[in-house]
Amino acid sequence: MLRDVAEQIWLEQESSSANLKLAQLATTDGLTRLANRRSLDAFLRERTPSSGFSVLLIDIDHFKGFNDALSHQAGDSCLKQIAEVIGSATKDTGGLSARYGGEEFAVVLPGVNEARAVRVADA
Incomplete structure (x- = not known):
């Protein structure tokens, strides 16, 4: 019986860990690791x-040309560095910093x- 209880506890911990990972995957952009849309x-x-907030929208100019000329792998590396x-x-x-779209980010x-x-935008 002790073994059954220990196994049940282990299964619950594994399930909880898997649910946490799934929640993280559902809310995080896979490439940049920033929040997703x-x-x-x-x-x-x-x-x-009424609480007030500022929004920064960041669009990487001419990114398609960069991606096409240097490869999608180079483009992905660039996006990771920008993120x-x-x-x-x-x-x-x-x-919250997020990937808004392909080469667009929002803060x-x-x-x-x-x-x-x-000041944050300048940084």
Whole structure:
């Protein structure tokens, strides 16, 4: 009986761990490891206009040409590096950095005024 209980506990822990990984996969962009569009939409739904927030939209100009000329692997590597910079610049802001689309990123900064948002964007 002790073995059955220990096995049941182990199975519950494995199930919980698998559910946590699945939730993370469902909310994270597989390439950049930033939040995905689904996470961004959920994050925005939780915000109220009265609480105030700033949004940075970042679009990588001429990315298609870069991707076509240098290969999709080079493009993926570029996107990963850009995501790392965006994540680093926004990690202490309490905001959310997300991959919005192919070469588009969004950063939501709750409670951050325009002047501070500009500093984050410059970083």
